[in-house]
Amino acid sequence: MPSPVRISDISLYLLCPRLVYFQAMGRSVWPKAESPARLLLREVALSLSEFEPDGGSDLLAWLGEVLDRAEAELPVICGDEVNIHDLRAAAVEIRETLPEIATNLSPKLVLLTPSEVEVELRSDRLGLSGRIDRIVSRAGDGGTKGTVQIPSIIKTGSPPETGVWRSDRLRLAGYAMLLEDQLDQRVGSGIVEYPWAGEVREVEVRSSDRRRVLRIRDRVRLINGGKLPDRPREAPCERCPVTETCETRSTLASKFF
Structure with a gap:
């Protein structure tokens, strides 16, 4: 059974699939350290x-x-x-x-209390794992008995004008599925915290986002197995720590086609 794909690798894939490839080769790939x-x-x-x-x-x-x-x-x-x-x-x-x-x-x-912070989650069935910033416990309503668990992630950048960033929505979907597998309970929403703005935004966890996470999981597995992915047009090459290696690898690959 392959090792679970971490939610952080899905975030890295969304930034640029090739970063996942070079990480699998043992390179330090995150564009910059946190300020x-x-x-x-x-x-x-x-x-x-x-x-x-x-x-x-x-x-x-x-x-x-x-x-x-x-x-x-x-x-x-x-x-x-x-x-x-x-x-x-x-x-x-x-x-x-x-x-x-x-x-x-x-x-x-x-919206944030009571909660447990920095919780490691893993599901061999889903092939996913990750450390979630916060799990909020909330009293159930409607047809839900007892308490419900809600994943929350902390983003120290600026929030969008409305809603949450697409990459954050997908991370929430990944964590929601991990929580569901652990609790055997549907997780219908997630939270993104933007502390710099004092914003706390709760959003629905969509079925389309769950599906997208699982497809990216499959692609990350292929990349970890040695497949060099295409570089997207919007890749952040100007601040990438592996630009030179990436360019060299692309040049070599082009000689075979």
Whole structure:
């Protein structure tokens, strides 16, 4: 039985299928490391599961404390991957926007709690695995008894004007299927968190997205087996760490056709 395809590999495929190929060859393929600001925002967002609004805590003050903690702990967590001076500058920038973030986020916290963060999921039946940012527990309604589990992912970039980005919708579909396999319970929606904007957006998990994830899973398996995929026109070549190798491989391949 082949190893499960990770949801992160599906995200990589959507960026460019050839990145999956070079990753399978052992190359470091993610275009760039996360910026200090995005690392800090992610830590703050993950900590939201600890916030207790009924305990009388002020969200703005609490976010400030969490940001201070993240600034102190990230050098320990990430080591040389993060520059202390850049981290400090990013913390200052985020701290200036915390009032707006808290205002936008406050009425939406109910969508994120209670929750469990950074949960590893795996399904040999589906051939998928991944680590989900957050699983939200929510009381069932209508014909659903007990609680329902909802996958949530954290995106530290800007949200679209409406809805969520297509790649995020597909990631949610993958995580929803993994949750369904584990819980034997239909997962009909997912959440994308955009902490920089204080946005929390819940979307339907579509059947078409589930199908697309499974087809990409099959393609990733072929690529991992040694098949060099075509490079899409919209591939982000200008910021790709394997551009030179990719160009060389394309030139060699063209000589045989």
